[in-house]
Amino acid sequence: MEMRRVVAAAWLACLLLPMASVRGRNITAMLAGYKEYKLYNKYLSETKVCDEINARDSTSMTILLLSDDAMSTLVSDAGESLAAIKNALRLLSVLDYYDRKKVKKFGSESADTLYQATGDAVSVTGNVKVTDLDGGKFGFASATTGAEVSTVTKEVKTMPFKFSILEISAPIEFDGLFDTPSTSNLTRLLEKAGCKQFAALVASTGVIKTYESAMDKGLTLFAPNDDAFQAKGAPNVKKMSSADLVTLLKYHALSGYYPKTSLKAAKGSLHTLASTKAGKNDISVVAKGDDVSLATGVGKSRVADTVLDNTPFCLLTVDRLLVPVELAGAPEPAPGPAAAPLSSPPAPQPADAPSEAADHANHKAKKASFAVASRSIGGAFAAAAVCSVVLASVL
Incomplete structure (x- = not known):
């Protein structure tokens, strides 16, 4: 019995070993x-x-x-x-x-x-x-x-x-290495990027001054293209109050420097210029491969192009307007299943014949288990040599 417990513990260690391994490069940690x-x-x-x-x-x-x-x-x-x-x-x-x-x-x-x-x-x-x-x-x-x-x-x-x-022994330099693009005319940059309507709004509301004052400290600006204002579900900015419009525009900027590569590695919620101490008007990042999207709690918007990366300021375009939950209002509850007529109750199914819904749920569970097993198998192979040594010493 004791030998079985030892063997079981050894196998458990082998299973957990791939999960304990850390992959990925971290240059700052290497130099720390x-x-x-x-x-x-x-x-x-x-x-x-x-x-x-x-x-x-x-x-x-x-x-x-x-x-x-x-x-x-x-x-x-x-x-x-x-x-x-x-x-x-x-x-x-x-x-x-x-x-x-x-x-x-x-x-x-x-x-x-x-x-x-x-x-x-x-x-x-x-x-x-x-x-x-x-x-x-x-x-x-x-x-x-x-x-x-x-x-x-x-x-x-x-x-x-x-x-x-x-x-x-020394820095590597050449003429022109330290040349950087100008950020002196933000309105012009936005217009050239195909974001004329956004440029007009930030200029008319005075929010552009808020952007400019934050650029030297760290600012990431997500500029929606002109088509985003006409997209299905986009708010009518002409009908918004001045306060709500200012909040909407500030919500399109992060209070920090996040080029697209850094957004991929971002974890948790990020503060926007519209964020409150209570955590309202934050935004989160959804990254999949090279695709990066921003999630507002109402919907998602894809980060399209980098217009300017001039540390500590970064200007990116997005495909949809970013609308915080606080401005969109509470989402409508999803409609529930229609009630069956009282005159014709569903016939009970035999105990040995699972319902279609149960069969579908069981199928999804099997797929999920298979996906987890597939992700783990690479790590399991990597740990195989260690497991062999552990088990050999035990047996």
């Missing part, structure tokens, strides 16, 4: 224990480049680190602009794996970066050159002509052919 990279890690978080790195968990990458002294130089060169610093950190995020052995084997070559992948780069300026140097060393430089090579001074962490973190 290194005091010499505290400034670099701080700006990874503030610019949200960390979310872009983590989102590419299936992509081989090389992160080029700067010590606090070298990072201070980069911040100064960027004029302390978060948007410019973000460009530089994207350039230091290489979309391929490199270490000393690989460079010595294959020699110098060009590699893409997150900066190039954003579409902000022109031609090869978003790439870096990996250079094999004398004395067993190697380094990285901008792909622009005559760029100075920054030498790799330390291999901080390497996961062969998957992910590596390398310290380099």
Whole structure:
């Protein structure tokens, strides 16, 4: 009996092991224990480049680190602009794996970066050159002509052919790296993005001033396109009171910087400019693959395009108006099943013949169980070797 309990406990441990494993990349957590990279890690978080790195968990990458002294130089060169610093950190995020052995084997070559992948780069300026140097060393430089090579001074962490973190001696820069788009005319940006009606409303109500005052601190604006105002179920903004209209417009902005990649990783409710201390007028994110939607409690709206990402301000378009529950009113209860006529009660079904509803519920339960089992089987295979060792030692 005792042996059976031990074996059962071993099998339980094997079943729970896949659930205890943690998958996914977390670059800021990897660097948290290194005091010499505290400034670099701080700006990874503030610019949200960390979310872009983590989102590419299936992509081989090389992160080029700067010590606090070298990072201070980069911040100064960027004029302390978060948007410019973000460009530089994207350039230091290489979309391929490199270490000393690989460079010595294959020699110098060009590699893409997150900066190039954003579409902000022109031609090869978003790439870096990996250079094999004398004395067993190697380094990285901008792909622009005559760029100075920054030498790799330390291999901080390497996961062969998957992910590596390398310290380099100096920032990698080129003319134009720190150029960022202008946000001085928000109305014009909205009009060019096909959101003319939204632009007119925020201008006429004065809400645009609220947006502009929040842009330097952190603001994410969801601008509905012109078709959204004509969509089925959209509120008639012409019939709304001034106070409700202002609330509606403020509800389209988050009090923080959330580019689309960061929205995918957002958990729980997010505060809008219309949120109250009681938690009213919050919004939540529903992400599935590359698709991101916003849930208001009344409906959902798909996040369509990024018009401008200029840290700490981000302008995105949405397909539908975002309407909070407080403005939409309580949703109508779903109609219940029609009552059967008293004159013709349903005939009782035999005990051994389940009803259609019960059979349907049973079928759904089986599908749910199968889905859970399917998701778990990958983790179970990963734990098979450990289970074998545990059971062998027990038996």
